[in-house]
Amino acid sequence: MQVFWQLRWYFRQQWRRYGGAIGILILVSLFELLPPRAIGWIVDDVVAGEMSLTVMFGWLGGLVAIWFFVYFLRIIWRVWLFGAAAEMGTVLRNRLYKHFSFHPPVFFERHKTGDLMARSTNDVNAVVMTAGEGVLTAADSLITGIAVLFVMTTMLSWELTLLALAPMPLMAIAVFFLGRQLHSRFSASQAAFSDLMDKTQESLNGVRMIRAFGLEKRQQADFAAVTDFVGDKNLGVARVDAKFDPVIQLAIGMSFFLSIAGGAYMVHHDRLSLGDLTAFTLYQGLMIWPMLAMAWLFNILERGSAAWNRLKQLFDQHPEIVSGEQQLTKQRQPLQVAISQFYWPEQKQPALADVSFTLESGKMLGLAGPIGSGKSTLLALLLRQQELTDGTIHYGDVALREANLDQWRSRFAVVSQTPFLFSRSIADNIALGRPEASMAQIRAAAEAACIDSDIMQFPEGYQTLVGEKGITLSGGQKQRIAIARALLLDAEILILDDALSAVDGKTEHRILTNLRQQRGKTVIVIAHRLTALEEADMILVLQQGRVAEQGTHSSLIKEENWYAEMYRYQKLEQAIEEA
Known part of the structure; x- marks a missing residue:
């Protein structure tokens, strides 16, 4: 019963539905007590020859009316009770989605997507069943059981009632x-x-790689092993489930045997009339459901308790990054970064150290450096996806830790190297951040991202479905659609995280030129192809988490360090490819 206490927050919200349903259940239980007693009277009067055919049909008509009325009441309480339980599924799934939305990326590193999906489906369904079937079986079995026992004990025979209940303790122990x-x-x-x-998710996401490497048979064998393991676990649950019914049926059979045997003895010695024994057996028939329900209730509660514990593990994990209260002004401010040190969890070497710069509003910052030099780490700190403890980041006079997190992140539009596209039309994907945008605005953003002409070549144009994760598009097309999506947001700060790697040099130059023409927009560009940084107002070259070089493109070329060497190498590589 502990799971009911854990779900009390929802029962309080829906107390009218649950209270009304339980109230009707009580009324139904009271009405169901009448037919057995009436049938007992009819049997006694018929045996004694004191009932006419007219009176008997009158009694039977009354019983039919009671049964129809009970049927109508059952419809009402089912609508209220199961309607409230179904709504709980909606509440839990919305709560889970909101909970996921507020967590930083590290949360999704701890929990795999498939696990989160399983908890959001199977576990939620088990909890919903507890809030519906569980409440029903608990309330109905208790109400009906107590009412029937009261009538059997006080109006018929308490000795026979005790005899009929003799197998129940054994059943309770077994069910426990x-x-x-x-x-x-x-x-x-x-x-x-x-x-x-x-x-399943990993196999479907990596289906291209699996086919490319010819790993179909190995993956099938691995998947078969996982499904066999799941089947074994489900079979273990089924084996326990299978033991419930025999235990209950055996207890019910013993109970009926004892009551009939004891009742026959009492009728033979005139301690009980035949009509009373008939009524007793009918009441005992009503007791079958409470006995079945109690066992079924244990089954439901154990499933619901296990499922709720798995959901509670997620709900108890609060976001590590908490929003500040400071409201940001609409006026654009410079970004001041002073990072002393930042460590990733369980790493001994700092991912960033002694990184300081100021980015004025409307300027372009370029970030370059070898793989693993800390470029993406710096972006994660700027977006406050990771918490900086040793150092400060200020937006104007406001420290990032003190700023309202929603307001801060709304000032960014981010395009990653591997953008995510939804299985919708191209227009819907571009208008993701501004669903109300007109087609003219969508096309203007696409033109700035140099993707409009490609889109218009598709048979359905902007209404072309891109497929799951943009599977029908090339890498360059996906990147440019993602850039168009970011431009349509018209955010204050645009971040391109190596977002031009899949486009050719000419298209790259046109896109960057279009970005420079948008006045007042602050741009941060991470690029491995250094031609993308030629027009940056300031370039930071990171190596091993530290600023190794800093300046403009022209000044860094003259210093004959990593940047200059890599730029000349890339130019030579480009010339060879063109030749």
């Missing part, structure tokens, strides 16, 4: 131990399902 087994096995089953979701 089976419930404990079910909890552990269901938790293992859900964890195995998460692994299956992870494997």
Whole structure:
């Protein structure tokens, strides 16, 4: 029953539905007590020859009316109860999605996507079942069971009632131990399902690479091993489930045997009438559902408890990065960075050290350096996806830690090296950040990103579906669509994280020229192809997390260091390719 206490926050929100449903359940239980008692009276009167055919049909008509009325009441409480439970699924999934949205990237490094999807589907469904079927079985079994026991004990025979209940303690003990087994096995089953979701997602995402390397058979064997493992775990749950029904049926069979045997003895000795024994057996029939429900309730609660514990593990993980309260002004401010040191978790060497610069509003900053030099780390700190503890980043006079996080991130438009496109039309993908944008605005952004002519060559133009993750487009087309999406946002600061790597040099030059023509926009460009940084107002060359060189393109060329050497190498490589 602990899971009900854990879900009390939702029961308080929906107390009208749950309270109304339980109230009707009580009313239904009271009405269901009438037919067995009435049938007992009819049997006694018929045996005694004191009931006419007209009176008997009158009684039967009344019973039919009661049954129709109970049927109508059952419809009402089912709509209220299961409607509230279904809404809980919506509440939990929205809460999970919002919870995921506020977490930094490190959260998704700890939890695989397949695991999060499994918890958002299977575990939520198990909790919803607890809030629906669980509440039903708990309330209905208790209400019906108590009411029927009261009538059987006070109006018929308490001795026969005790005899009929004799097998119940044995059933309760068996169900208790089976419930404990079910909890552990269901938790293992859900964890195995998460692994299956992870494997499925990885296989589908990497299907091109799998085919390119001819790994289909190996992947099929690996996937078969995972599915077999999940099947074994589910079979373990099914084995425990299979033990519930025999235990319950055996207890019910013993209960009926004892009540019929004891009732016959009491009727033979005139301690009970035949009508009372008939009513008793009918009431005992009503007790079958509470007995079944109690066992089924243990099953549901153990599943719901295991599922809620898995969801609670996610809800208990609060975002490491908390928004500040300082509101940002609409006036654009310079960005001042002074990083003393920044370490990634479990790394002994700093990812960044002694990095300081000031980026004025409307200027272009270029970041260059070897792979692993700290360029992407610097962007993560600027976006506050990672927390800087040793150093400061200021936007004007406001420290980044004190700024409102939503306002700060809304000032950025980021284009990564491998942009993500949704399985929607090209127009929808470009207008992702501004769904209300007109087609003219979408095309203007596409023209600035040098992708409009490519789009118009498609048969359906901007309404062309790009496929999942943009699978129908080339790498350069995906990058330029992502740049158009960022330009349409018209954000104050545009970040291009090696976002021009898949386009040719001529197109790269045109895009950068278009960006320079947008006055007032601050641009941060990470590039391995250094021609993209020729027009930058300031270039930082990072090596091993430190600023090795700093200046403009022309000044760095003269210094004969890494930047100059790499620039000449790339120029030579380009000339060879053109030749």
